[in-house]
Amino acid sequence: MSLLSKVKEAWVGLRAGRVTLAYPAAPAPAPERFRGRPIFDAAKCIGCAGCANNCPAREILVYDVCQEIRILKYLGRRCTYCGRCADVCPENAITMSREFETATPRIGDLQQRIELFMSTCQRCGRCFDPPSKLDELKLRGYRFDDLENERWIFRSSAYLEGQPVVDDVPLEMD
Amino acid sequence: MKAREKERTLRERFGAAIRRTDVTSPGRWCLYVAPEAIREVCRFVFREMDARYVISVGMDDRPYSGRFLVSHNFAFDRDGILAAFLAELPPDRPEIPSIAGEVPAAGWAEREFRDLVGIEPKGHPYPKRLVLPDGWPDGVHPLRKDHAWNEVPEDWDDEVTFRFDDPPEGCTVVPFGPFHPTLDEPAHFRLYVEGETVRGCEYRGFMVHRGIEKLAESVMSYNDIPMLAERICGICGCVHNVAYAQAVESAAGIQPPPRAEYIRTVMLELERLHSHLLWVGLACHILGFDTLFMQAFRIREPLMWIAEKISGNRKTYSLCLVGGVRWEITPPLAAELRGILDRLEKEWNEVAQAVGRDRNIQRRTRGVGMADARLVKELGLLGPVARAAGVDIDCRRDHPYAAYDRVEFDVVVELDGDVWSRVLVRVREVFESIRIIRQCLEKMEPGPIQTPIDEELLPGRIGLSSVEAPRGESHHFVVTGENNRPRRWRVRAPTYQNLQGVPAMIRDQTLADMTIALGSIDPCFSCTDRLETVDLRTGLVKVWSQAELEQLVRARKSH
Structure with a gap:
């Protein structure tokens, strides 16, 4: 019976509650596990590069200036906030914050850059304790990601033998 | 074992053409078939043994075995077997007899491996370009291993446009899409219209082909890919996430802990709930019934909130890693989820009661977008489209994964094969999903949620996994490889098969019904670049x- 079903539909509509939030007029706090912008704690970071190696979006770069100084840069561009970096960090130096209002005309607002003093043992990836074999560091030793152009450089078979590694940056293959 | 019986049947019939078979687990079966016999074997399996066509995969295996590989995947739904029929092809002349003449459902998949891997399906009835853009030079095949992931051919021409087929005599062409108010994503249908009646159409899609498989095969690693996989689809992302993890687990023989399986089941059903509610809303919106569109979205919203509380995000849950899950469902979260399900069940019941007899909706949907059981079989249609045509298939029951073998539920089937039946199937499946989640919350035992993986995965193993997405079976095919990443990963989303059915579903129907007929398969294309x-x-x-x-x-x- 169509009229009856129209009445029922009207009833559903009339008794409807409201799920629309007053945001942005009222604040809408994110739940506890919310994965917002990752925050890097320079005091805790040991520069193991576990986050950089396990970032699906390749958003974390590592550059060894010299034996003692390692730069870790978070790019904040295409980060998907998956939280893998925070998962694998052995020192809990990365927290997924509840920040989600990250729209900005200057990407620098989101980026983080940590300069780490590394002891002479080089910390060449061996200090990273991977959660499983699949998360193990594939890039060990010194790292020279392209900070200028903000690109990850990896030595792996992703690039064909004899070809430049990232467009214009020739690099030795393993 | 059922697979062994089938193997005997095939060996009796084809003898030496069946070169090697491998039953990797009770539900997974790989057969190596002589390439010249592949058409006849597939015809026999599809017609006489009543297997369902799943997908065809082309692979460049030259760096490893020196050959090209083609895998035609079939499912024996009654016996719970997913089977891969593999043919090895010589490296210098990759050709294989096309099976599309015998198995019409393989039409797209064969055109796809022709484009991407350069394996020629000999005797294909309609060998037109499918995936690659029209300005892409011939003879460059991006999924070959000697093609780098970021390589763009030099003679690539952005200006070349699609060459359409000629419309039939007496028909006018009405372009539908790439941009249309009822299309959420770009796809182009060129409708051949006679008066108000659609006589046929040509489809051009793949405008947003993102090269995800290539990226995964050459750049990412096993545990990166789940985050990529769930970005295949904005609505059923978790399905791909789980299907990928299961395919790798199936290849490597990893068993996730029971609690992880329950959590996967809960999250998959949560996703089905929100997707079905969204679909009912959108279908009403397409029909111009926006009241119900609003109500469906209102009822759906608490599901999004609880998903955010469990996983940290409303939609991209980032749930699985190989061998487990990342998010625990704590007792307070479980209690909250129960409350939300109770409320949802009550509210959805009211909507179902009201819609179930709404004659206005029925008049727009009954007898529209017909897909009968024969069409379902021929084109391998899936999910609610198949179940609305009386074809009783559901991967959750036929090929149980995660914790679906430990819960009770009914597979909802309707008989008419029109859009109205698809509405009913989806409306009723909501209640089944609620039932499944409740049982899972009841049966979950405390325990670990991630299985330790102490050894590297062995290369060259084949894994198949099917997950029942809200729109139908989502099938993932993985060959494990070196460097901590798969050699080949093929994703077959349900819309891939269902879209092939649209031309038949809209034939001889009025132009105005095109939108809801297309909407009824719940299509999922993907973003724009112009x-x-x-x-x-x-x-x-x-x-x-x-x-x-x-x-x-x-x-x-x-x-």
Whole structure:
């Protein structure tokens, strides 16, 4: 019976509650596990590069200036906030914050850059304790990601033998 | 074992053409078939043994075995077997007899491996380009291993446009899409219309092909890919996430802990709930019934909130890693989820009661977008489209994964094969999903949620996994490889098969019903790379090309 079903539909509509939030007029706090912008704690970071190696979006770069100084840069561009970096960090130096209002005309607002003093043992990836074999560091030793152009450089078979590694940056293959 | 019986049948019939078979687990079966016999074997399996066609995969295996590989995957739904029929092809002349004449459902998949891997399906009834853009040079095949993931051929021409087929005699062409108010994503249908009646159509899609498989095969690693996989689809992302993890687990023989399986089941059903509610809302919206559209979305919203509380995000749950899950469902979260399900069940019941007898909706949907059981079989249609045509298939029951073998539920089947039946199937499946989640919350035992993986995965193993997405079976095929990443990963989303059914579903129907017929398969295409501007004063239209847009973006960036 169509009229009856129209009445029922009207009833559903009339008794409807409201799920629309007053945001942005009222604040809408994110739940506890919310994965917002990752925050890097320079005091805790040991520069193991576990986050950089396990970032699906390749958003974390590592550059060894010299034996003692390692730069870790978070790019904040295409980060998907998956939280893998925070998962694998052995020192809990990365927290997924509840920040989600990250729209900005200057990407620098989101980026983080940590300069780490590394002891002479080089910390060449061996200090990273991977959660499983699949998360193990594939890039060990010194790292020279392209900070200028903000690109990850990896030595792996992703690039064909004899070809430049990232467009214009020739690099030795393993 | 059922697979062994089938193997005997095939060996009796084809003898030496069956070169080698491998039952990797009770539900997984790999057969190596002589390439010249593949058409006849597939015909026999599809017609006489009543297997369902799943997908065809082309692989460049030259760096490892020195050959090309083609795998035609079939499912024996009654016996719970997913089977891969593999043919090894010589490296210098990759050709294989096309099976599309015998198995019409393979039409797209064969055209796809022709484009991407360069394996020629000999005797294909309609060998037109499918995936690659029209300006892409012939003879360059991006999924071959000697093609780098970021390589663009030099003679790539952005300006070449699609060459359409000629419409049949007496028909007018009505273009539908790539941009249309009821299409959420770009796809182009060229409808051949006679008066108000659609007589046929040509489809051009793949406008947003993102090269995800290539990226995964050459750049990412096993535990990165789940985050990529769930970005295949904005609505059923978790399905791909789980299906990928299961395919790798199936290849490597990893068993996730029971609690992880329950959590996967809960999250998959949560996703089905929100997706079905969204679909009912959108279907009503397409029909012009926006009241129910609003109500469906209101009822759906608490599901999004609880998903956010469990996983940290409303939609991209980032749930699985190989061998487990990342998010625990704690007792307070479980209690909250129960409350939300109770409320949802009550509210959805009211909606179902009201809609179930609404004659206005029925008049727009009954007898529209017909897909009968024969069409379902021929084109391998899936999910609610198949179940609405009386074809009783559901991967959750037929090929149980996660914790579906430990819960009770009914597979909802309707008989009419029209859009109205699909509405009913989806409306009723909501209640089944609620039932499944409740049982899972009841049966979950405390325990670990991630299985330790102490050894590297062995290369060259084949894994198949099917997950029942809200729109139908989502099938993932993985060959494990070196460097901590798969050699080949093939994703077959349900829309891939269902879209092939649309031309038949809209034939001889009125033009006005096109939108809901297409909407009824719950299509999922994907984003856009072009922009058109109209100068309001002069009315001049300028279409921006991809190159111009890129220039514009770069110029903007440097400010």
